[in-house]
Amino acid sequence: MTQLMIKDLFVNVEGKEILKGLDLTINEGETHALMGPNGNGKSTLLAAIMGNPKYTVTKGSITLDGNDVLTMEVDERSRVGLFLGMQYPSEVSGVTNSDFLRAAINARLDKPIGLFSFIKEMEKTIEELQMKPDLAHRFLNEGFSGGEKKRNEIVQMKMLKPRIAMLDEIDSGLDVDALKIVADAVNAMQHEYAMGLLVVSHYERFYQLLQPTHAHVLLDGKIVESGDMKLVEKVDQEGYDWLLEKYGITAAKEKKKEPVRLGSCAAKKAGS
Amino acid sequence: MKSETIKKRDVQLHIKKDGFFSFHIEGSEASQLLITVDKHISASLYITYHGIDIACNCHVVIESGSSCKILFWNEVSSSMRFQQTAEVGRDASLTIGYGDLSEAEVVSDVQAALLEEGAQVQLLTACISGQKKHYALHCLHEAAHTSSQMENYCVVKKHGDYIMKANGQIKKGAYQSTSVQKSRVLTMSEQQRSEVIPLLLIDENDVKAGHATTVGQPDERQLYYMQTRGLTREQAISLLVIGYMMPIAEIIDHEELRDQLRTDIEKKVGYHA
Numbered sequence: 001m002t003q004l005m006i007k008d009l010f011v012n013v014e015g016k017e018i019l020k021g022l023d024l025t026i027n028e029g030e031t032h033a034l035m036g037p038n039g040n041g042k043s044t045l046l047a048a049i050m051g052n053p054k055y056t057v058t059k060g061s062i063t064l065d066g067n068d069v070l071t072m073e074v075d076e077r078s079r080v081g082l083f084l085g086m087q088y089p090s091e092v093s094g095v096t097n098s099d100f101l102r103a104a105i106n107a108r109l110d111k112p113i114g115l116f117s118f119i120k121e122m123e124k125t126i127e128e129l130q131m132k133p134d135l136a137h138r139f140l141n142e143g144f145s146g147g148e149k150k151r152n153e154i155v156q157m158k159m160l161k162p163r164i165a166m167l168d169e170i171d172s173g174l175d176v177d178a179l180k181i182v183a184d185a186v187n188a189m190q191h192e193y194a195m196g197l198l199v200v201s202h203y204e205r206f207y208q209l210l211q212p213t214h215a216h217v218l219l220d221g222k223i224v225e226s227g228d229m230k231l232v233e234k235v236d237q238e239g240y241d242w243l244l245e246k247y248g249i250t251a252a253k254e255k256k257k258e259p260v261r262l263g264s265c266a267a268k269k270a271g272s
Numbered sequence: 273m274k275s276e277t278i279k280k281r282d283v284q285l286h287i288k289k290d291g292f293f294s295f296h297i298e299g300s301e302a303s304q305l306l307i308t309v310d311k312h313i314s315a316s317l318y319i320t321y322h323g324i325d326i327a328c329n330c331h332v333v334i335e336s337g338s339s340c341k342i343l344f345w346n347e348v349s350s351s352m353r354f355q356q357t358a359e360v361g362r363d364a365s366l367t368i369g370y371g372d373l374s375e376a377e378v379v380s381d382v383q384a385a386l387l388e389e390g391a392q393v394q395l396l397t398a399c400i401s402g403q404k405k406h407y408a409l410h411c412l413h414e415a416a417h418t419s420s421q422m423e424n425y426c427v428v429k430k431h432g433d434y435i436m437k438a439n440g441q442i443k444k445g446a447y448q449s450t451s452v453q454k455s456r457v458l459t460m461s462e463q464q465r466s467e468v469i470p471l472l473l474i475d476e477n478d479v480k481a482g483h484a485t486t487v488g489q490p491d492e493r494q495l496y497y498m499q500t501r502g503l504t505r506e507q508a509i510s511l512l513v514i515g516y517m518m519p520i521a522e523i524i525d526h527e528e529l530r531d532q533l534r535t536d537i538e539k540k541v542g543y544h545a
Contacts, residue, residue, distance in 0.1 A: 050500055053492075078502035090497035094515020103511060104501040139515075156501060 002028040002065060002081070002163045002196060004049075009060035011041075011048045018044040020221035021060070026164060029194035033207050035235050036218035042200045043087065045218070046166045050084040051077050064164070079108045081163030085153040085170045091141040097152070098122060098136040101159055108160075125158045128188075130181050146173030154182050158189060164196040171206040183209035204236035220249050273528050275320075284308075287315045287340070292526055294318045299326035299348065306330075312337040316524045320345045327353040336362035336388065343524050345533075346372040354380040363390035369523045370407075371533070372399035373540045383410045386418035386449075393418075398425040398520035400513075400540065401432035401466070408437040413446040422453035424468070425516040430461035439471040440481060447478040457487040458516055460509075510543035517541075 004026045011019035018041045026032055034042050048055045049062055051074040062069040064080055072080070092100070101122065106112045119136075126135050129151045141149050150170050157165055167186075171179055183206065189195055199210060207215075207229070215231040216223045217240065224247050225231065244250070275294040283297060287309045297305070299321050305328060309315055313335075319342065321328070326348045334340050338361075346352055352374075360366045372378060384393045399405050411420035422438045440451030455468045470483040490512055498508035514537055521533035 052496060073504075074496060074499040075502050075504050078500055084500050086497070086500075090491070090494045092494050092498065092512070092515070094518065095511050099514075100498070100501070100511065103503055103507060104498075107502040107504070107507065160501065 002194070004069075004082075004164045004196060004198075005061075005063045006045075006049070007061045007063075009045070009048065009062065010058045011044055012056040012058050013044060013054060017058075018221055019048065022218075022222055024198075024216065024223060026196045026198055028163065028196045029190065030214060031190070031197040031199065031210055031212040033210075033212035033215040033232055034198060034200045034218060035202075035215065035232070037240055040218050041221045042218050043168055046084055046168050046198070046200065049077075049166065050074060050082060075107070078104075078160075078162075083157050083160060083162030083165040085150075085157055085165065085167040087169045087172070089141050089149045089153055091139075091144070093139050093142050095140050096137055097140055097155075100140050101156060104156070104160060121159060122155075125155050128158070128181075128185055129155050130178075131155065147175065147178050150174055151178060151182060154185050158185060161189075161193070162195065164198070166198040166200075168200050169202065170199075171201050171203055176205075179206060180209065186210060204232055207232045217243055219243060219247065224249070273526075273532070275318075282306075285317070286310075287313055287317070290314045292316045292318070292524070294529075296320050296322065299323040299328055301325055301327050303328040304330075307332045307342070309334045309338045309340045311335040314339045316340070316526065317342045318345070318524060318526075318529055319343070320347050321352065322347050324348070324350050326351070328355070330354070330356040332356065332358040332366065332368075334358070334360045334364045334366045336364055339365045341367040341369075341524050343369040343371065343520070343529075346370070346374050346376065346378065348374060348376045351377040352379070354378070354382075356380075356382045358382070358384040358393070360384065360386050360388075360391040360393055362388035364388075365392040365394075367394040367396070367523055369396040369398070369520045371517075371520045372397075372405065373517070373536065375403065377404040379404070379406045381408045383412065384420070385412045385414060386420060386446075387414050389415045389417045391415065391418045393420045394423070395421070396423045396425075396520050396523060397436070398517050399434075400427045400429065400517070401434040401464075402429040403431065404433045406433075406435045408439070410439045410441065411451060413440075413442040413449045413451065416445065416447045416449060418446060419450040420452075422455075423519065424453075424455040424457075425519060426456075426466065427458045427513050427516050428460060428464045428466045430463050432459075432461070432464040432466065434464075434466040435469070436467070437469040437471070438483075439473065440483075441471075441473040442476050442479050442481065444475040446476050449476070450480040452481065453483045455483075455485045455487075456516065457485075458512065459487065459489055507543065510538075510541045513541045514538060514543060 006024045009019050009022040215227050217225040275296045277296045279298045282304045284306045395409050424436050426434050428434050438453045442449050457466050468485045472481045495508045517537045
């Protein structure tokens with residue numbers, strides 16, 4: 001059975017400690033909703049699991065079926081079955097979606113996938129996500145709308161068949177119809193095989209469609225409350241204040257930009 | 273794919289009918305090549321150069337109403353000096369690609385003249401530079417309603433020395449003409465030199481002209497993104513490099529040729545999909 005286990009995880013970003021002793025276990029077939037105000041470490045957790053070089057793990061462990069994930073390169077993590085659907089996928093000019101995906105699939109096979117079966121599967125997946133058929137021949141995410149990029153992440157996920165998939169605000173930038181298409185595709189995958197899911201989203205709507213088995217609230221670098229769909233609903237209705245009060249925490253807040261005051265006009269002052 | 277092998281010093285290719293033609297030229301230190309395309313002909317030419325220490329003078333004439341695509345592929349082994357002039361007539365269109373994966377030192381000088389109204393020229397270059405690769409491209413607009421486009425791709429490796437001087441010149445009276453150029457250079461090492469010099473010399477008011485240049489190392493965010501899907505860093509870089517070389521392999525609409533060039537490119541960058 002597949003199990004991703006995170007224990008007492010501390011993560012630094014550019015010298016600032018973001019995660020401060022986080023524990024989380026995801027088993028195959030489970031869907032975990034990860035909530036919390038912006039700037040409290042949700043994306044950091046996902047990036048640290050995937051191995052983004054900007055994030056430094058200073059303490060703790062991440063294991064997949066007992067194997068140490070932290071010693072693996074990013075690409076190795078992908079090949080052992082981790083997937084991160086990104087909030088802002090990169091655009092890569094000159095590399096077509098199909099060449100990229102075929103290379104990614106072949107990277108995890110002993111014998112390369114036949115061109116014909118690859119094309120067939122890609123066409124099927126593109127159709128399922130209701131994307132334009134020319135997707136395969138377009139350059140990777142180049143000139144894609146926000147929603148197209150997100151759906152393309154799901155196309156890749158479907159074709160790479162990860163054991164544990166993480167989705168980082170994959171629903172932002174999607175309209176209601178596209179949200180449904182993405183959720184259906186994710187649900188269909190879980191129906192096919194017991195993929196584990198860790199989903200970050202700000203919207204209850206996406207969680208309603210995915211029906212998470214577990215839900216967590218991440219505040220100030222730690223998971224402070226865990227539960228199920230009821231917790232998602234409660235957060236949707238009441239926000240995070242009750243939790244902040246309960247645990248006496250000040251949530252890390254993203255700095256708001258103050259309007260710039262230009263001061264009074266010197267010319268006018270001189271004239272008056 | 274059938275290819276005609278030519279070993280003469282003076283080569284004249286007179287294209288009188290539509291179609292795809294492939295030539296394999298054994299060059300010398302004083303090769304001459306004259307390509308003439310008759311009126312109202314639509315032809316594609318794939319020309320490979322072979323040999324050691326080649327110097328070639330090439331002249332291309334595209335007569336009115338014709339459309340011609342030529343892809344030169346350099347397979348010379350030590351050094352190649354290539355000088356080319358081209359004349360494009362009324363409502364004719366000429367596309368020339370210069371592909372170079374070779375280890376040869378290359379100095380290439382191309383001048384294309386858009387002589388009559390409606391003439392179009394497109395020049396594309398793509399090379400991998402681990403040694404001297406110096407190019408000078410010049411599109412000269414002599415008449416109104418003409419358009420030229422230059423597109424250059426280069427991957428510069430350790431000890432590479434790449435210069436691209438691309439000049440779009442629109443003369444007085446060549447109104448409503450367009451000259452655009454784009455150069456993309458990917459640098460793989462600190463021990464290299466690469467220089468792109470875009471020039472636009474415009475003597476007419478009613479024209480459109482523009483240039484875009486990017487020179488830089490592989491983007492770390494792109495590499496990370498590709499790695500999260502299971503590609504090693506080396507594989508990700510190879511895919512980027514192939515992306516720089518493929519546009520030139522696609523200028524002639526010929527599937528067999530494109531596949532063959534793609535295989536050559538993949539071999540060159542050590543990539544096996």
